[in-house]
Amino acid sequence: MASTIQPPTPRWLVDLTSPAPKSKVGALPDPPGFSAGAVAKSSNKSKAVAPRKKPSEEQMDTLKIKKAWELALAPAKQLPMNAIGMYMTGNSLQIFSIMMVFMLFKAPIQAIFNIQGTFQRLETETNKSQMLAVKAAFIGCNLLALALGMWKVNGMGLLPTTHSDWLAWEVAREPIERAYFVSS
Template sequence: MVAGRKWAVCLTDNSTSPCSLDVPDPPGFSRASSEQDDSTLSRQKKEAESTWKAQKAWEVAQAPFKNLLMMGFMMWMAGSTVHLFSIGITFSALWQPISALQGVGKVFEPYKDRKVDLLAPKLLFIALNLGGLALGVWKLNTLGLLPTHASDWVSSLPPSQEVEYSGGGIPLY
């Protein structure tokens, strides 16, 4: 037994000699190749991580598209009359893209990597949120809440004339 240790296992047949700390490598094993394998594995791991980050960044960038479809459906269901539900849906459609555009940097922070290019996902994210903002502004216009005529700003001007009028129902004669 080696002094200073509580126990030791000798792998040699000679039990009278103290155990040697230098155990020869098994046949076909090379320490240099194991170090290269470790570096290859770590490089592959880093490449897989950067690929995963790029994929997740694209998923986050495309997420506002689902919101656009849902918000468009909700605005269509709310109708074109001014009431509490349609105003709430419209301002929600305006607020969500504005708050998302303010936090673009924070949204893509977990996916920052020197190997991952985040410019294209960020641009797609911004474009889809601007589309959502345009959808909300369009709904404001259909509700008649946007000041689009000069008479909306100056009270002394007459209001604009209606170009078209439609009524519902079939006339009964």
Template sequence: MVSTWSVDYASINTANKSKVPNPVGYDSHAFHNAKLGLKGGKNLNAQDDHDDVPIKVKRAWDVAMSPAKNIPMNAIMIYMSGNGVQIFSVMITFMLFFQPAKAIMTLNQTFERFESKGAAAKRPEADLLLPKLTYIGLQLVIILLGVYKINNMGLLPTTTSDWLAFLPHKEVLEYASI
């Protein structure tokens, strides 16, 4: 029993199919040429078709500027944790030093996906030195927030009394006996 809403594809006659014209701009040979790797009779290369260098550099700048988004968050965290020496403030301070140091040590792995290869690497706009320096600079700003936090906690030796152990003892010149 055939349902009224079903279509029997075997009964469709392909010879009587009406010929629908191709849309404007459609090339019937494009699929065949793409399978063969041809465009206008010549081989396609990734370098000939499009230029990845500006896109890679833009993405590298996006990664380089990403630590700037963490600076306000870290500043609020050091403000909210207070200046006392408690476990929470010590953990936040440790995070302010550890995460940027780890990010600086893995700098090449972070930016290796944006490095151009071949002839494109020799182009001046493919140089990633400035994004890398920006990334390191912003990580250093986060480390400076950690130094500021340690100073506010009173753990940096910035006063004279912190260095009394290294001052010479006073030499007594006279003794009085009473």
């Protein structure tokens, strides 16, 4: 029979599980404001934590409105980063810039279509009127992101904003003068 030999316990584990030494001969002094008694008392308090009181309906509505405002303003917080990304991709037609513009249009449109699902868990009968303003702010922030996308598409030259962009739609014009070849 082979006996199993236990490896020695690591020093850090011994130090962690053993109580702190009482004498500090040659050791560093405690930092200012530290007392070992206060640490022992606070560790005893943490074991006997009283249960938290359940918040009232009014407090829950207030917390839900605060969370809804955080969700509503989140698209506005992404605008500076999106603007920097749009600036960095340049105005040429490349796959990277086209994909960035596509994602810039896709995210706000999806967010606007899913607005009810976004705020559904936060909306109650008592805070419905306040949620209308939150939803309007959410739509406004997403419309700003769409405006950023329109700025980028215009910078890339993909929006028909000049007269020459619409030449194909004009009716064929008759020239004012005609040149006739006259033989002499």
